[in-house]
Amino acid sequence: NTLVCKIDKDNIDMEKIKEFANILKNGGTVIFPTETVYGLGANALDEEASKKIYEAKGRPSDNPLIVHIADKEDVYKLALDVDERAKIVMDKFWPGPLTVVLKKKSIVPSTISGGLDTVAIRMPSHPIALSLIKESGVAVAAPSANISGRPSPTDEENVLEEMNKRVDGIILGGNCNIGLESTVLDLTGDIPMILRPGGVTLEDLEKTLGKVEIDPAILEKNENIIAKAPGMKYTHYSPKASLCIVFGKKENVIDKINFLVDEGTKKGQKIGVMCIDENVSKYKGEVIGLGENLGEVAFNLFKVLREMDKRNVDIIYSESFDKIGIGQAIMNRLSKAAGYKFIQA
Ligand code: TXA
Ligand code: MG
Numbered sequence: 001n002t003l004v005c006k007i008d009k010d011n012i013d014m015e016k017i018k019e020f021a022n023i024l025k026n027g028g029t030v031i032f033p034t035e036t037v038y039g040l041g042a043n044a045l046d047e048e049a050s051k052k053i054y055e056a057k058g059r060p061s062d063n064p065l066i067v068h069i070a071d072k073e074d075v076y077k078l079a080l081d082v083d084e085r086a087k088i089v090m091d092k093f094w095p096g097p098l099t100v101v102l103k104k105k106s107i108v109p110s111t112i113s114g115g116l117d118t119v120a121i122r123m124p125s126h127p128i129a130l131s132l133i134k135e136s137g138v139a140v141a142a143p144s145a146n147i148s149g150r151p152s153p154t155d156e157e158n159v160l161e162e163m164n165k166r167v168d169g170i171i172l173g174g175n176c177n178i179g180l181e182s183t184v185l186d187l188t189g190d191i192p193m194i195l196r197p198g199g200v201t202l203e204d205l206e207k208t209l210g211k212v213e214i215d216p217a218i219l220e221k222n223e224n225i226i227a228k229a230p231g232m233k234y235t236h237y238s239p240k241a242s243l244c245i246v247f248g249k250k251e252n253v254i255d256k257i258n259f260l261v262d263e264g265t266k267k268g269q270k271i272g273v274m275c276i277d278e279n280v281s282k283y284k285g286e287v288i289g290l291g292e293n294l295g296e297v298a299f300n301l302f303k304v305l306r307e308m309d310k311r312n313v314d315i316i317y318s319e320s321f322d323k324i325g326i327g328q329a330i331m332n333r334l335s336k337a338a339g340y341k342f343i344q345a
Helices: 014-025 048-057 074-079 085-095 126-134 156-163 204-207 251-264 275-283 295-308 325-337
Strands: 003-006 029-031 038-041 066-068 098-103 118-122 170-171 183-186 193-197 241-249 271-276 286-289 315-319 342-344
Touching: 003 014, 014 038, 014 126, 014 170, 029 126, 029 325, 038 048, 038 126, 048 074, 074 085, 074 098, 074 118, 085 098, 085 204, 156 170, 156 295, 241 251, 241 325, 251 271, 251 275, 271 275, 271 295, 275 286, 286 295, 295 325
Parallel strands: 003 170, 029 170, 066 118, 098 183, 241 315, 241 342, 271 286, 271 315
Antiparallel strands: 029 038, 098 118, 183 193
């Protein structure tokens, strides 16, 4: 049986937090909100507990988990070689949507690190996540709280729909305000490398660290390069319908998508369209606006993908977005959800 409870992040009920913290202490699994997406947590240093995460998600066990802490100093318990660069980014971006990859200490079990000699660590800023981790007294391994391959849940409804009865506890704490997962930054090489773009942007990191690279494997689909973050190689974030990204000049994109909607409709298909809010009225089909700007698109993206599933569309066409700021993360998730299907308008 799953203990499900609403907690108000602006007025945290510590009695309830304690109940969930006890589940974690006793080797159970708890879903909780973070500022990026909901996480599915268990004690990171308890191998049996972390195995339950892989089971609940149906996740391949070579895909390592992010370890969440509530106190910056805890990084030293988990990682070796915490260098100047790590200290600088931890000071600047923690608590927040940045995960750092460092050499792991031996107390981190290989179930967590997917057999790598590194560990990914993040201190989230969400008040519920922080009080839960603090109260549990353990480091909390937590991937996004979705069935493996599905879009990450960012709201209460989707968490419940997908994960109820699959875990020991669920904390419902409202919407995740960023909506896309944290940036994963590898600090084990000479030049810091973004393994997964996210809430902290390339521009933010360059301002702080100077030269920062992006793992070339995540910029395009290329069978010959293997992504450094094991999770990036799997199909991911996928809606049930086939998704396709249409790019090109703005007017051309609108014409092309409307042409494709007509074509599909003639064949008796139901066609979804995802676009920036100002273009909603320009499209035919099942049109859903993603927001007015890139921040809103990030916030809404996973939710809209799930909404398209609920509307039972057969094909989804999405507008493309500039890879500026959070746009890099948006296009990374969107391209993966589309299985890298692009159409030039
Ligand atoms: O925002 C987030 O990061 C959310 C919330 C819950 O904190 N968590 C999350 O976890 O997105 P998950 O497991 O869905 O994604 C973790 C990503 C995967 O792509 C994984 O391969 C990568 O981080 N990763 C984890 N440990 C790694 C390591 N030691 N080296 C390289 N990549 C690693
Ligand atoms: Mg995930």
